[in-house]
Amino acid sequence: xxxxxxxxxxxxxxxxxxxxxxxxxxxxxxxxxxxxxxxxxxxxxxxxxxxxxxxxxxxxxxxxxxxxxxxxxxxxxxxxxxxxxxxxxxxxxxxxxxxxxxxxxxxxxxxxxxxxxxxxxxxxxxxxxxxxxxxxxxxxxxxxxxxxxxxxxxxxxxxxxxxxxxxxxxxxxxxxxxxxxxxxxxxxxxxxxxxxxxxxxxxxxxxxxxxxxxxxxxxxxxxxxxxxxxxxxxxxxxxxxxxxxxxxxxxxxxxxxxxxxxxxxxxxxxxxxxxxxxxxxxxxxxxxxxxxxxxxxxxxxxxxxxxxxxxxxxxxxxxxxxxxxxxxxxxxxxxxxxxxxxxxxxxxxxxxxxxxxx
Amino acid sequence: xxxxxxxxxxxxxxxxxxxxxxxxxxxxxxxxxxxxxxxxxxxxxxxxxxxxxxxxxxxxxxxxxxxxxxxxxxxxxxxxxxxxxxxxxxxxxxxxxxxxxxxxxxxxxxxxxxxxxxxxxxxxxxxxxxxxxxxxxxxxxxxxxxxxxxxxxxxxxxxxxxxxxxxxxxxxxxxxxxxxxxxxxxxxxxxxxxxxxxxxxxxxxxxxxxxxxxxxxxxxxxxxxxxxxxxxxxxxxxxxxxxxxxxxxxxxxxxxxxxxxxx
Numbered sequence: 001x002x003x004x005x006x007x008x009x010x011x012x013x014x015x016x017x018x019x020x021x022x023x024x025x026x027x028x029x030x031x032x033x034x035x036x037x038x039x040x041x042x043x044x045x046x047x048x049x050x051x052x053x054x055x056x057x058x059x060x061x062x063x064x065x066x067x068x069x070x071x072x073x074x075x076x077x078x079x080x081x082x083x084x085x086x087x088x089x090x091x092x093x094x095x096x097x098x099x100x101x102x103x104x105x106x107x108x109x110x111x112x113x114x115x116x117x118x119x120x121x122x123x124x125x126x127x128x129x130x131x132x133x134x135x136x137x138x139x140x141x142x143x144x145x146x147x148x149x150x151x152x153x154x155x156x157x158x159x160x161x162x163x164x165x166x167x168x169x170x171x172x173x174x175x176x177x178x179x180x181x182x183x184x185x186x187x188x189x190x191x192x193x194x195x196x197x198x199x200x201x202x203x204x205x206x207x208x209x210x211x212x213x214x215x216x217x218x219x220x221x222x223x224x225x226x227x228x229x230x231x232x233x234x235x236x237x238x239x240x241x242x243x244x245x246x247x248x249x250x251x252x253x254x255x256x257x258x259x260x261x262x263x264x265x266x267x268x269x270x271x272x273x274x275x276x277x278x279x280x281x282x283x284x285x286x287x288x289x290x291x292x293x294x295x296x297x298x299x300x301x302x303x304x305x306x307x308x309x310x311x312x313x314x315x316x317x318x319x320x321x322x323x324x325x326x327x328x329x330x331x332x333x334x335x336x337x338x339x340x341x342x343x344x345x346x347x348x349x350x351x352x353x354x355x356x357x358x
Numbered sequence: 359x360x361x362x363x364x365x366x367x368x369x370x371x372x373x374x375x376x377x378x379x380x381x382x383x384x385x386x387x388x389x390x391x392x393x394x395x396x397x398x399x400x401x402x403x404x405x406x407x408x409x410x411x412x413x414x415x416x417x418x419x420x421x422x423x424x425x426x427x428x429x430x431x432x433x434x435x436x437x438x439x440x441x442x443x444x445x446x447x448x449x450x451x452x453x454x455x456x457x458x459x460x461x462x463x464x465x466x467x468x469x470x471x472x473x474x475x476x477x478x479x480x481x482x483x484x485x486x487x488x489x490x491x492x493x494x495x496x497x498x499x500x501x502x503x504x505x506x507x508x509x510x511x512x513x514x515x516x517x518x519x520x521x522x523x524x525x526x527x528x529x530x531x532x533x534x535x536x537x538x539x540x541x542x543x544x545x546x547x548x549x550x551x552x553x554x555x556x557x558x559x560x561x562x563x564x565x566x567x568x569x570x571x572x573x574x575x576x577x578x579x580x581x582x583x584x585x586x587x588x589x590x591x592x593x594x595x596x597x598x599x600x601x602x603x604x605x606x607x608x609x610x611x612x613x614x615x616x617x618x619x620x621x
Contacts, residue, residue: 029481073479089479091514091574114513117480132478158501160480175501197497200480216497239487239497256487281484320480 030335032075035326043072056352060103087116130159173199201243214240242283254280282322294319312348367489369471385506511578532569534587
């Protein structure tokens with residue numbers, strides 16, 4: 001009987017350990033990152049940190065004391081009137097606006113049923129915030145008081161990507177293989193297009209009415225928004241997670257098989273396909289003349305003037321978060337690395353690192 | 359990929375294959391997968407039930423109880439006498455433990471495969487993409503349809519009742535766990551002994567623990583708990599081992615100690 005008791009306790013202890021610790025927690029993911037002219041905003045777990053760009057010192061953290069229900073991983077977004085927008089992907093589905101200067105909460109919304117994996121899009125005084133519950137929530141900053149929800153629209157399917165706009169429509173991609181064009185004037189779906197796979201990245205939209213999106217169908221798809229149809233589709237070797245970057249007439253994108261592509265807007269390759277040291281999840285970044293992209297293996301690459309990308313820096317941890325430009329600095333947020341945030345100059349030299357104090 | 363990851367990946371692939379076959383219904387896939395694992399582990403469960411019954415019968419045996427009293431202050435002698443009785447009756451005290459130990463990794467892998475398949479966060483989706491074999495058309499499967507009946511299997515379950523969010527599935531998990539624990543606990547001859555106290559404690563802590571998991575984790579896991587509990591109850595009933603009286607108030611009355619017997 002002693003043996004039975006031992007096994008029982010062992011089973012309970014191991015069960016508790018495996019169920020609560022070893023399985024993927026509901027909210028775990030890689031950090032979100034944004035920057036203004038003065039500060040970087042890093043969303044990682046129970047806190048969002050404001051970090052001074054000058055020296056990497058912590059300015060404030062939100063909330064001051066961790067709340068078990070709030071977990072922050074999506075990229076924070078700044079509004080023109082000095083707010084930082086944060087979405088929680090913890091069990092508390094709070095969408096929160098905090099003062100960028102002080103970190104004090106300004107207003108919040110708790111009516112969503114799902115996690116906030118996607119960053120919101122700010123257009124004028126309107127905030128377009130997609131949620132994993134399949135709704136697009138629209139907030140009007142002109143509304144006085146805390147309840148700023150103007151309207152919401154059910155689009156079905158988990159919405160993980162920050163929307164894009166061409167000035168006429170708000171384009172929202174979903175994991176259920178769809179692209180929705182939402183008319184912000186009427187608050188309704190103008191048209192919907194079927195994609196060849198889930199699209200977790202933000203589309204790139206150009207002035208000619210072309211929209212580019214990467215999918216889990218292993219392709220880059222170009223949508224002619226005037227015809228509301230797929231203009232072309234180019235196969236990639238792996239799934240495309242991050243949204244493509246469009247610079248001048250060239251489209252840059254990476255895939256999970258570890259390939260970096262450049263296409264022109266007609267879908268023709270622009271230069272050689274490059275193979276860095278690992279899979280690419282994050283969207284690339286343009287800073288000055290350089291196109292920066294990062295790999296899962298922790299390497300920051302820079303491509304310039306059509307030449308082969310060169311390695312700027314390799315760091316401990318995995319780089320899943322898209323790099324962010326802050327003045328002359330390139331900010332990267334390693335996942336499971338030595339530091340939470342690293343600032344590099346354009347030659348790849350470390351300017352400062354950030355690790356939060358207690 | 360570690361051996362454990364490979365093991366979990368195997369479960370993920372089977373689970374997603376079932377999901378695809380049953381028309382992309384993840385709730386149904388979890389139920390069928392739980393049934394499948396119960397069928398595979400049926401011999402282990404049956405062996406454990408038999409061994410537990412043998413050990414429980416031994417606890418109620420008069421000779422066993424006599425040596426407990428006689429050598430209560432001499433642990434070494436008591437252990438020797440216990441081993442003698444084990445030998446004489448051909449009882450292996452570890453026979454009821456081994457099946458449990460073998461099943462533990464299966465239960466944990468099943469849990470992890472459910473949470474990994476639900477892929478509610480970017481990180482878990484990334485892990486999922488790396489778990490799936492090429493025989494499955496993953497891009498058409500993602501995102502998994504996590505809606506089942508009134509539930510979103512990727513979220514903890516609540517039903518709004520008069521403005522209050524009632525965790526119905528967590529209650530069902532706790533209730534079925536309680537029923538299963540009570541049914542499978544044979545009455546003891548001495549309710550004050552350690553094993554009886556342990557059984558009473560388990561019949562309360564297990565339902566509370568699993569109920570709490572159901573309350574805080576994605577409801578897909580709660581569907582697994584409920585299915586597994588119901589199948590466990592059914593298996594005990596089919597084997598004629600279910601102690602239905604113990605569900606009634608005062609139903610766990612002590613049994614009269616059995617007379618000594620020798621094989």
